[in-house]
Amino acid sequence: MKYLCQGWFGPSALERMRKEEKTSLDRDLPGYEGDLVACGHMIRAEPLQSQKSAVTSHVRNGKVSVTDRPYVETKEQIGGLSLIEANDLSDAIRIPAGIRLAKFGSIEIHPVHTFD
Structure with a gap:
């Protein structure tokens, strides 16, 4: 079964990290995700840019x-x-509990709905 995992973090969580912690995360994360890909658990993972670059789209009465x-x-x-x-x-x-970045935030896990 497929699950969507969303990583949620406080805006300053990464800013508060020491340089050594950031270096360790950068070094360790690809290895763990690589292991997940190799054993068939990881389908795709993507980090997102800062919340500052996000927009929200609304469609109301046919207008965006x-x-x-x-x-x-x-x-x-x-x-x-x-x-x-x-x-x-x-x-x-x-x-996703094995992803070290999870200790700085939370991982929201959603089963993916499939249409039969």
């Missing part, structure tokens, strides 16, 4: 309007997305 930045005010922002393959929800929870 755009709001600068995300529409919803939150204390955290989405930092990346991963699409994974897991046996069940327990497996889906275990897989």
